[in-house]
Amino acid sequence: xxxxxxxxxxxxxxxxxxxxxxxxxxxxxxxxxxxxxxxxxxxxxxxxxxxxxxxxxxxxxxxxxxxxxxxxxxxxxxxxxxxxxxxxxxxxxxxxxxxxxxxxxxxxxxxxxxxxxxxxxxxxxxxxxxxxxxxxxxxxxxxxxxxxxxxxxxxxxxxxxxxxxxxxxxxxxxxxxxxxxxxxxxxxxxxxxxxxxxxxxxxxxxxxxxxxxxxxxxxxxxxxxxxxxxxxxxxxxxxxxxxxxxxxxxxxxxxxxxxxxxxxxxxxxxxxxxxxxxxxx
Amino acid sequence: xxxxxxxxxxxxxxxxxxxxxxxxxxxxxxxxxxxxxxxxxxxxxxxxxxxxxxxxxxxxxxxxxxxxxxxxxxxxxxxxxxxxxxxxxxxxxxxxxxxxxxxxxxxxxxxxxxxxxxxxxxxxxxxxxxxxxxxxxxxxxxxxxxxxxxxxxxxxxxxxxxxxxxxxxxxxxxxxxxxxxxxxxxxxxxxxxxxxxxxxxxxxxxxxxxxxxxxxxxxxxxxxxxxxxxxxxxxxxxxxxxxxxxxxxxxxxxxxxxxxxxxxxxxxxxxxxxxxxxxxxxxxxxxxxxxxxxxxxxxxxxxxxxxxxxxxxxxxxxxxxxxxxxxxxxxxxxxxxxxxxxxxxxxxxxxxxxxxxxxxxxxxxxxxxxxxxxxxxxxxxxxxxxxxxxxxxxxxxxxxxxxxxxxxxxxxxxxxxxxxxxxxxxxxxxxxxxxxxxxxxxxxxxxxxxxxxxxxxxxxxxxxxxxxxxxxxxxxxxxxxxxxxxxxxxxxxxxxxxxxxxxxxxxxxxxxxxxxxxxxxxxxxxxxxxxxxxxxxxxxxxxxxxxxxxxxxxxxxxxxxxxxxxxxxxxxxxxxxxxxxxxxxxxx
Numbered sequence: 001x002x003x004x005x006x007x008x009x010x011x012x013x014x015x016x017x018x019x020x021x022x023x024x025x026x027x028x029x030x031x032x033x034x035x036x037x038x039x040x041x042x043x044x045x046x047x048x049x050x051x052x053x054x055x056x057x058x059x060x061x062x063x064x065x066x067x068x069x070x071x072x073x074x075x076x077x078x079x080x081x082x083x084x085x086x087x088x089x090x091x092x093x094x095x096x097x098x099x100x101x102x103x104x105x106x107x108x109x110x111x112x113x114x115x116x117x118x119x120x121x122x123x124x125x126x127x128x129x130x131x132x133x134x135x136x137x138x139x140x141x142x143x144x145x146x147x148x149x150x151x152x153x154x155x156x157x158x159x160x161x162x163x164x165x166x167x168x169x170x171x172x173x174x175x176x177x178x179x180x181x182x183x184x185x186x187x188x189x190x191x192x193x194x195x196x197x198x199x200x201x202x203x204x205x206x207x208x209x210x211x212x213x214x215x216x217x218x219x220x221x222x223x224x225x226x227x228x229x230x231x232x233x234x235x236x237x238x239x240x241x242x243x244x245x246x247x248x249x250x251x252x253x254x255x256x257x258x259x260x261x262x263x264x265x266x267x268x269x270x271x272x273x274x275x276x277x278x279x280x281x
Numbered sequence: 282x283x284x285x286x287x288x289x290x291x292x293x294x295x296x297x298x299x300x301x302x303x304x305x306x307x308x309x310x311x312x313x314x315x316x317x318x319x320x321x322x323x324x325x326x327x328x329x330x331x332x333x334x335x336x337x338x339x340x341x342x343x344x345x346x347x348x349x350x351x352x353x354x355x356x357x358x359x360x361x362x363x364x365x366x367x368x369x370x371x372x373x374x375x376x377x378x379x380x381x382x383x384x385x386x387x388x389x390x391x392x393x394x395x396x397x398x399x400x401x402x403x404x405x406x407x408x409x410x411x412x413x414x415x416x417x418x419x420x421x422x423x424x425x426x427x428x429x430x431x432x433x434x435x436x437x438x439x440x441x442x443x444x445x446x447x448x449x450x451x452x453x454x455x456x457x458x459x460x461x462x463x464x465x466x467x468x469x470x471x472x473x474x475x476x477x478x479x480x481x482x483x484x485x486x487x488x489x490x491x492x493x494x495x496x497x498x499x500x501x502x503x504x505x506x507x508x509x510x511x512x513x514x515x516x517x518x519x520x521x522x523x524x525x526x527x528x529x530x531x532x533x534x535x536x537x538x539x540x541x542x543x544x545x546x547x548x549x550x551x552x553x554x555x556x557x558x559x560x561x562x563x564x565x566x567x568x569x570x571x572x573x574x575x576x577x578x579x580x581x582x583x584x585x586x587x588x589x590x591x592x593x594x595x596x597x598x599x600x601x602x603x604x605x606x607x608x609x610x611x612x613x614x615x616x617x618x619x620x621x622x623x624x625x626x627x628x629x630x631x632x633x634x635x636x637x638x639x640x641x642x643x644x645x646x647x648x649x650x651x652x653x654x655x656x657x658x659x660x661x662x663x664x665x666x667x668x669x670x671x672x673x674x675x676x677x678x679x680x681x682x683x684x685x686x687x688x689x690x691x692x693x694x695x696x697x698x699x700x701x702x703x704x705x706x707x708x709x710x711x712x713x714x715x716x717x718x719x720x721x722x723x724x725x726x727x728x729x730x731x732x733x734x735x736x737x738x739x740x741x742x743x744x745x746x747x748x749x750x751x752x753x754x755x756x757x758x759x760x761x762x763x764x765x766x767x768x769x770x771x772x773x774x775x776x777x778x779x780x781x782x783x784x785x786x787x788x789x790x791x792x793x794x795x796x797x798x799x800x801x802x803x804x805x806x807x808x809x810x811x812x813x814x815x816x817x818x819x820x821x822x823x824x825x826x827x828x829x830x831x832x833x834x835x836x837x838x839x840x841x842x843x844x845x846x847x848x849x850x851x852x853x854x855x856x857x858x859x860x861x862x863x864x865x866x867x868x869x
Contacts, residue, residue: 037860038862039860039861047778047780047781048778060470061473062470062473062474082478086478087476088476089474089475089476090476092474093474093475094470094471096470096471101467101468102467102468102470102471104468104472104485104489106489107485115472116475116476116477119475119477119478119481154635161471183805184807184846184849184850185846185849187849188851210778210779211779211851213850213851213852213853216851216853216856217853219857220859220860236856236857237856250780251780254779255779255783256782256783256806256809256811256812257808257811257852258811259835259836260811260812260831260832260835261832262811263811267812
């Protein structure tokens with residue numbers, strides 16, 4: 001990391017969802033601090049319910065920030081109003097996990113891609129040429145424009161969602177499990193696409209995933225989340241190969257590898273680990 | 282990849298924009314709805330063109346025509362005051378239609394925006410407007426309408442506007458529910474992140490969802506409006522000078538003995554119009570609910586089975602299996618010439634990507650393919666018995682005793698309204714004939730066996746009170762309760778976290794070893810196969826690509842496809858290069 005101000009700086013972030021009635025709220029994120037530099041990909045791993053998606057949503061302004069701060073390019077963005085938030089659309093974008101529900105089924109691909117461009121105030125003609133550019137950027141045929149999301153496979157839909165995120169040339173994209181719903185071979189190709197885009201444009205990624213191996217290949221740095229807290233942060237190589245925190249180690253060993261011999265060894269190691277430490281503590 | 286759904290190719294073939302062409306197409310396909318639509322269009326056109334079509338004025342008294350039957354020049358005869366019935370009937374539609382339109386416009390304008398805002402923003406606006414809607418619903422409608430007439434006199438338009446307000450809660454609730462359903466859709470979030478204003482999001486993404494149900498509600502409401510309006514006019518509570526269907530009926534009623542034929546023109550018109558509105562509404566609702574016309578999913582005739590008996594004596598033998606779905610005029614084959622065997626006590630992985638036909642194959646062994654699917658050829662032998670020749674009852678009995686099944690989504694396979702205990706004991710009592718207390722004891726034993734720490738507590742819990750991993754343990758307990766010889770697990774850990782997945786795999790391994798049962802594990806995850814299976818069958822687009830011992834296939838795959846899949850798994854050898862600053866350039 002260089003010493004200049006990072007692109008995104010999250011400090012002591014707390015997100016509490018209000019519970020109904022007078023019961024205490026549910027603290028989903030508890031004192032999260034994380035930074036993302038320009039052109040950097042930071043992985044966020046954890047199990048479902050650990051709060052990793054909530055962190056992404058908080059950066060996007062879709063989850064309520066109870067305490068702490070989120071700064072983008074040196075400017076506080078956690079308490080922006082609707083108008084300020086809309087202006088930020090040009091800088092921060094998102095790719096969601098499920099390419100089936102993140103695209104409006106009744107809109108053509110061209111309309112889906114043109115929407116953010118038009119909302120930013122660009123003329124129809126410019127929007128049309130930008131849409132073609134975007135389709136090319138994510139390796140989709142130009143005739144995709146007039147078709148509808150359901151005519152595409154999962155991987156192609158995810159490309160459409162990536163193209164939409166790129167429409168306004170953002171500086172940060174929140175990738176919320178963008179590969180989890182995809183087939184193995186598609187997953188590898190979409191991963192290559194995301195890496196290629198990052199190397200070309202210098203966009204930063206907050207890459208949320210539950211797969212340590214994917215994160216290892218995709219990210220520069222990795223943060224591990226457990227029950228609303230970050231338990232470990234560091235270089236991708238180090239965190240995913242020789243983790244310090246027992247929870248990370250457990251997470252690493254739990255994922256089965258596609259090699260029966262190695263997997264049998266990992267299984268033994270995991271049961272040893274389970275006997276020596278209580279991971280939840 | 283989830284349930285036995287037909288493959289993507291079939292869907293893509295018929296894919297056109299559903300929202301824009303669906304409604305009209307559905308109406309045109311349903312003859313009754315089409316006829317109703319024609320009637321409605323006719324009523325509207327005739328009413329508008331009444332001054333051109335009607336031979337006489339609506340209030341023009343023809344001397345000597347009073348109570349006359351149909352005759353030349355007066356096709357429907359004359360009414361009690363000697364006016365031409367046909368002319369009056371043509372003109373009468375105008376007031377009825379205007380009144381109906383007023384009702385609908387008021388109901389939509391009052392109900393829909395309020396409902397959409399309540400659904401989208403929620404909070405106090407939702408509470409206040411829902412409260413208002415409930416009050417309107419509680420008001421006795423007819424009494425209110427009569428009170429309005431008493432206050433302002435018999436004026437159809439204001440009265441029908443008031444009726445529109447009475448109908449608006451229906452539209453309010455409809456819009457509110459529809460919006461609440463899409464509010465949390467990811468594409469609405471994406472639109473928000475894209476910088477769209479709320480107004481634009483509502484107009485572009487939310488209104489589209491409300492549109493369909495709205496048209497349906499409107500057609501039913503229009504029917505109600507016609508009935509209420511003619512009812513009031515029949516009671517003499519409409520304008521006296523303007524002809525209306527209700528008024529004509531009222532006139533016919535006073536002359537019922539002298540000229541009974543007068544009842545028919547207005548009566549039949551009202552009946553046909555209201556029925557048409559209801560039929561169009563029904564057709565639309567059916568199309569939205571996906572019950573469009575009894576789908577003519579012709580069952581594809583199965584072709585003759587291949588060879589009669591295999592010389593293979595394994596527990597399960599599948600040979601030359603072909604599964605087809607009706608598509609267009611032909612058959613779309615999703616599984617073709619698939620064959621493999623599972624020996625007793627053997628664990629076999631059936632692995633492939635979505636669309637490979639692995640789940641279809643598993644479902645065909647279970648006999649749980651959707652009704653439109655057909656096994657066109659091939660054989661499935663289990664323990665020496667021909668499963669495809671067995672009757673549905675026999676197969677059901679087999680499923681409950683010798684072949685067990687674990688699904689992908691543990692939660693959706695538990696009934697939320699019964700306790701875990703009730704769901705576990707029911708098959709024990711029904712299939713194995715255990716007594717209530719014996720079934721309970723056995724269920725608690727099973728829960729303990731699948732590693733549930735507090736069996737009694739889980740036994741008394743409802744599905745929503747337990748985690749996904751726990752739910753899968755419960756389903757495994759249910760599956761092994763009958764001591765099956767073969768366990769078919771369809772992506773049993775896909776919906777679970779990795780740490781929970783590891784625990785479930787451990788559990789399956791232990792149960793398999795203890796009981797010596799055979800397992801067919803359907804999965805897309807090679808890691809899971811490597812962890813649990815002894816043999817692997819790799820499938821691709823409905824065919825078996827490679828089959829063999831797990832260690833051999835993983836160490837040295839023969840087929841390119843298997844190699845390709847194995848190399849696509851991130852193995853952590855390729856790391857990212859350090860961040861290189863890129864000068865940002867705007868392309869536009």
